[in-house]
Amino acid sequence: HTAPVPRVKGTAGAAEQETNISAAKAPEGVRVSPSASAKPTASKAEKKAEKKATREAFARPKSIEEAAKPQNRAAFRAAVALYGLFMIAYGLWQVFGGVSAVPDAPTDFANSSVQSNYVFFASTYVGVGLSFVFIALKFKWVNMLAFSCLVVFLGGVGRILSWVNFGTPNWILIVLMVTELVIPPCLLVWYGWINKSNAIRQEMLNASRTQPAAAAKGRK
Numbered sequence: 418h419t420a421p422v423p424r425v426k427g428t429a430g431a432a433e434q435e436t437n438i439s440a441a442k443a444p445e446g447v448r449v450s451p452s453a454s455a456k457p458t459a460s461k462a463e464k465k466a467e468k469k470a471t472r473e474a475f476a477r478p479k480s481i482e483e484a485a486k487p488q489n490r491a492a493f494r495a496a497v498a499l500y501g502l503f504m505i506a507y508g509l510w511q512v513f514g515g516v517s518a519v520p521d522a523p524t525d526f527a528n529s530s531v532q533s534n535y536v537f538f539a540s541t542y543v544g545v546g547l548s549f550v551f552i553a554l555k556f557k558w559v560n561m562l563a564f565s566c567l568v569v570f571l572g573g574v575g576r577i578l579s580w581v582n583f584g585t586p587n588w589i590l591i592v593l594m595v596t597e598l599v600i601p602p603c604l605l606v607w608y609g610w611i612n613k614s615n616a617i618r619q620e621m622l623n624a625s626r627t628q629p630a631a632a633a634k635g636r637k
Contacts, residue, residue: 493607494553497562500600501549504569507593508543512536520587545569562608566601573597 511518516527516535548565552558576594580586 490556490611493604493611494556496607497549497604498553500604501546501553504546504549505543506546508539508541508546511539512543520589542572559608563605566605569597570601 515532516522517524519535545565545568548561552562552565573594573596576586576590576597580594585591
């Protein structure tokens with residue numbers, strides 16, 4: 418059997434003390450149930466403290482070396498490689514398809530001279546795509562990224578001039594023009610952000626290492 422415990426106004430500690438006294442005075446064979454309000458309150462407080470400690474552990478780096486860890490370049494290199502592969506695939510399609518691969522292009526003017534000139538420019542498009550792939554694989558060649566992005570961007574500017582002088586092209590060519598005008602600047606901004614963040618992290622690391630040495634010299 419369980420003997421009920423009368424509710425006593427006061428703090429949680431008083432409630433626990435009343436429960437202990439009642440349990441001590443209870444006759445043999447009779448169980449006294451603890452206070453129902455004190456136990457859940459304590460468990461909620463403990464859970465909140467554990468969650469707070471977990472959040473702080475994940476939010477704060479363990480050391481200054483961890484905070485100054487260089488920015489990961491894997492995602493950036495993957496994006497550069499994918500863009501280069503896209504350019505290679507499109508350029509090869511134009512090389513083997515010739516002028517007939519251009520949307521809405523008539524076939525009556527596509528003689529051997531026009532085909533030769535068009536395949537030449539399509540091949541240069543493949544070469545620019547290869548430069549992006551090589552930059553992604555050999556990151557020490559990343560200084561070439563600005564030049565490769567400039568070549569593609571100028572190609573997009575050429576499409577704008579063609580639109581103004583000769584009329585609106587097919588929607589596929591408009592999509593290509595947008596990618597050529599947007600993706601190269603975005604890659605350059607992304608690379609600049611990586612360099613800037615890594616420079617700031619390196620300055621933090623150098624400052625953390627020089628401060629203890631300067632403090633030790635001041636004590637001497």
